[in-house]
Amino acid sequence: MGSQYPADSFIIHSPHTLLWTMKLVGKNVTVYIQGDTATKMEELKEVNWSQVCKSAIESYIEARKSVNPAARLKLDKMKQTEQKEGYMFGAELAKDVLDKLSYDQVHKLRWNVLNETWDDYAEADDLEADWLNETVLGERMFTKESQKKRRQEFERWASKQGSLGWVLALAEQRKGFRKNSQFYAGMVKGLREILA
Numbered sequence: 345m346g347s348q349y350p351a352d353s354f355i356i357h358s359p360h361t362l363l364w365t366m367k368l369v370g371k372n373v374t375v376y377i378q379g380d381t382a383t384k385m386e387e388l389k390e391v392n393w394s395q396v397c398k399s400a401i402e403s404y405i406e407a408r409k410s411v412n413p414a415a416r417l418k419l420d421k422m423k424q425t426e427q428k429e430g431y432m433f434g435a436e437l438a439k440d441v442l443d444k445l446s447y448d449q450v451h452k453l454r455w456n457v458l459n460e461t462w463d464d465y466a467e468a469d470d471l472e473a474d475w476l477n478e479t480v481l482g483e484r485m486f487t488k489e490s491q492k493k494r495r496q497e498f499e500r501w502a503s504k505q506g507s508l509g510w511v512l513a514l515a516e517q518r519k520g521f522r523k524n525s526q527f528y529a530g531m532v533k534g535l536r537e538i539l540a
Contacts, residue, residue, distance in 0.1 A: 373397070426526035433527070434534025437515055441539065444514075449506040454539040457508045458532060471501055475512055476528055511535070 375397055377385060385393060407416035442450060475498055486494075501509030515521050515531065 373401075423526045426522070426524060427530035427533075429520075430522075430527035430530025430532075431534040432530075433515075433518070433520055434531035434536075435538050436534075437511070437518060437531065438535050438538035440514055440518070441511060441535070445506055450539055453506050453508075453511070454536065457506075457511075458536045458539065471498055472508060472512070474498070475509075476523060476525065478523070 385391070403420050404417075407413050407420055410416040441453070445453065471494075474494055498509060499513075501507055502513035504510055516523075521527075
């Protein structure tokens with residue numbers, strides 16, 4: 345009869361305790377970065393470069409496992425470009441924010457509002473999600489009346505100086521703004537880093 349536990353685990357069992365521990369399998373990889381890129385990395389001391397490499401490797405593996413790896417890699421490259429351009433846009437948008445808010449308002453915006461990443465929220469009826477996805481309470485099928493009502497809610501939110509809605513309305517007014525999740529994620533990251 346086979347064990348109910350994986351072969352690479354061990355068990356400590358006593359009358360009052362059962363502890364099951366799996367052996368973690370990982371791989372260390374050494375990456376050599378030359379010259380100018382290494383210097384730029386040194387300037388960004390707050391970045392977790394191991395996580396950046398890990399994410400790139402995971403993305404590459406997923407692309408290779410897909411039905412059409414070339415298309416998947418192209419899409420990943422497009423997403424990276426959108427995030428990079430969003431980041432640059434966010435860094436520029438930070439200038440507008442700094443021109444219009446007091447230090448206290450900037451501090452609250454950065455640490456109370458811009459403290460989440462795109463992946464951290466997934467509320468379907470969230471104003472932020474509706475603004476980005478052009479939905480009403482997470483739904484794509486809606487009446488003109490419900491769309492008008494939701495737009496009014498957004499405008500009330502955007503009228504509160506220092507709110508995320510206010511920042512998004514400011515972003516919509518800037519040349520080069522694009523409304524998609526990758527650009528948005530980069531924009532928020534750019535804002536977060538500049539306003540920190």
